[in-house]
Amino acid sequence: MFNAGSKKIRCISVVWDVMNSIGRCIIIVLIALAAASPANAQQRKVNLQKQVVLPGKNLRFDSLLGIVSRQTGARFSLNTRKFPPGRVIHASSGTMSVAKLLAEIRQYTGIYYTILGEHIIFIDNPPPGAKPASTRPATKITTKAKIPAVVTIPWRQQLHTLPPRYPSSDIPTNFDTAFHLFMADTAWTLSKKDSTFGRLSPPTDSSRQLTLTGGWSLRPGWHWKKGTDSAKYTFVIIPGKDSAADKTIPPATDIAKARKETAVHKTSVLQSWWQNTFASGYQRPASMKGNNSSERRPFAFLLNAGVSADEMNYVNPTLQLGFPFLYGIGSWSSNFSNSSLRWGAGISIRLSEDWRLHLQGTTGQLRQAWDTMTLTSTMKVQHGKLALLAEKRLSNHFSLQxxxxxxxxxTRYYDFNGQFQALDKSAMETMSTYFTLPKPPYTLSDNYGGNGNVKTWIGFQLGIFYNMNLSKRN
Structure with a gap:
């Protein structure tokens, strides 16, 4: 009996030891799982360098994401309204990293992405402070010095800012006045007498070197070109020769003609100033006169036709004829109840390439009669206008004023006998009921006296005109 009790006690202690061992194992497993969970969380982060294999180049967006998700375990989130799943993506076939694939998707579609754990989220704009991972290894960035921007300076200004050029010791510094706007250096002293024109010229066996630096000259045949601007220098060797042996120089009988041409070129500066100040804004003068350049007359002929409106007359077909700085004006004005002819003159000055300022003065008369049986009374209206207008050139032909x-x-009233009658305000208003006279919208002054009724006001004028361009000639 004692032995049976001892066996029972041993069995209980064995069971207890087994349970303690199992409990210790469970605790160890739980501790291991708890310790491994951060590592698992880190392992679940998207690995952008993991390689994926793409079966083809043209894939649907949802199919492409499904392939990447199956091969890498990454999950994708996107707004299907902005990024349709059925859109075809052109990606490189073969093996590539996830980062390179995302870069190709962004380059092709403009879709940016951000990473949150194991999720790749597609967004419209790049995340603040974040940049997509690069497929290339990090390289050392070296900053380069910023190259200053090149400032273009007009060639005329460059001519004034160029440093002086000193001639070498073997080149004399006697300047030929006919070429002084072009030459930086000349060569010799003029010593030989020209047999035709009777002027000093260099010997036929000598030569000189000219440095062309741009600009313009009053001498016929010399014209500025972009290639010979002051930024570049063109060296020209001109041999000395006698004009009697030179077939390109006209004979002595053409000396008067040559002097006349030279005088015309000397006046080109004054003509250019006159043209730039008062000439037509529609036809700009040629900057230089050359063999292939077009020529403009200093008094360009102006012919404008258009229509305008003001505060009293809604339709005013107008014709302007003359020169750009002085022209005549003729128009027919109507407010659909009264109509009259107007005439006058205008002057204008050029403000810029496409703007001009006009001062116009016009006048016109309107006469209305009212009769009872055989008796007739008359109202006469004289309307004078002084307008200050700005003109904007819209195109080669159209402009807005x-x-x-x-x-x-x-306003003057004439009775049945044709005699002028000075009426006061009440009498004038009574007589005006028998006529359909034009009325201004408001008045600055409204006076009645011995000369009639005088009204003044400030109005507006707006019109569009077509320029005939009659001044152009080639």
């Missing part, structure tokens, strides 16, 4: 005007309207 607009501005303010000062208006003065004189």
């Amino acid at each position: 607009g501005g303010l005007s000062f208006n003065r309207m004189l």
Whole structure:
């Protein structure tokens, strides 16, 4: 009996030891799982350098993401309204890293991405402070010095800022006045007498070197070109020769003609200033006169036709004829109840390439009669206008004119005998009911006196005109 009890106690202690061992194992496993969880979390982060194999080049967006997800375990999130799953993506076939594939998707579609754990989220704009991972290894970035921007300086300004060029010791410094705008250095003293023109010329066996630096010359045949600007120097060797043996020089009988041509070129500076200040803004003068350049007359002929409107007359077909700086004006004005002819003159100055300022003065008369049986009374209206207008050139032919005007309207009443009658305000208003006279929208002054009724006001004028371009000639 004692032995049976001892066996029972041994069995219980064995079971207890087994349970303790199992409990220790469970605790060790739990501790190991807890310790391994951060490592698993880190392992679940997307590995952008992992290689994926693509079966083809043209794949649907959803199919491409499914292939990458199966091979890498990454998950994708995107807005299907902005990025349709059925869109075809042109990606390189074969093996590539996830980072390179995402870079190709961004280059082809413009879609950026950001990474959150094991998720790759597609977004519209790049995340702030984040840049997509590069497929290339990091390289050392070296900063380069910033190259200053090249400032283009007009050639005329360059001519004034160039340093002086000193001639070498073997080159004399006697300047030929006919070429002084072009030459930096000349060669010899003029000593030989020209047999035709009677002027000093160099010997036939000598030569000189000219340095062309740009600019313009009043001498016929010398013209500035871009290739000979002051930034570049062209060296020309001109041999000395006698004009009697030179077949290219006209004979002595053409001396008067040559002097006339030289005088014309000497006046080109004044003509250029006149043209730039008062000439037509539609036809700009040629900057240089050469063999192939077009020529403009200093008094360009102006012919503009257009239509304008103001505060009293809604339709004003107008014709401007003359020169750009002085022209005549003729128009027919109507407000659909009254119409009259107007005439006057205008002057203008050029402000810039496409803007001009006009000062125009016009006048016109309107006469209306009212009769009872055989008796007739008359109202006469004289409307004067002084307008200051700005003109904007819209194209080669069309321009827009607009501005303010000062208006003065004189109204006079003539009775049945044709005699002028000075009426006061009440009498004039009573007689005006029998006529359909034009009325300004408001008045600065409204006076009644011995000369009639005088009204003044400030109005506006706006019109569009077509330029005939009659001044152009080739």
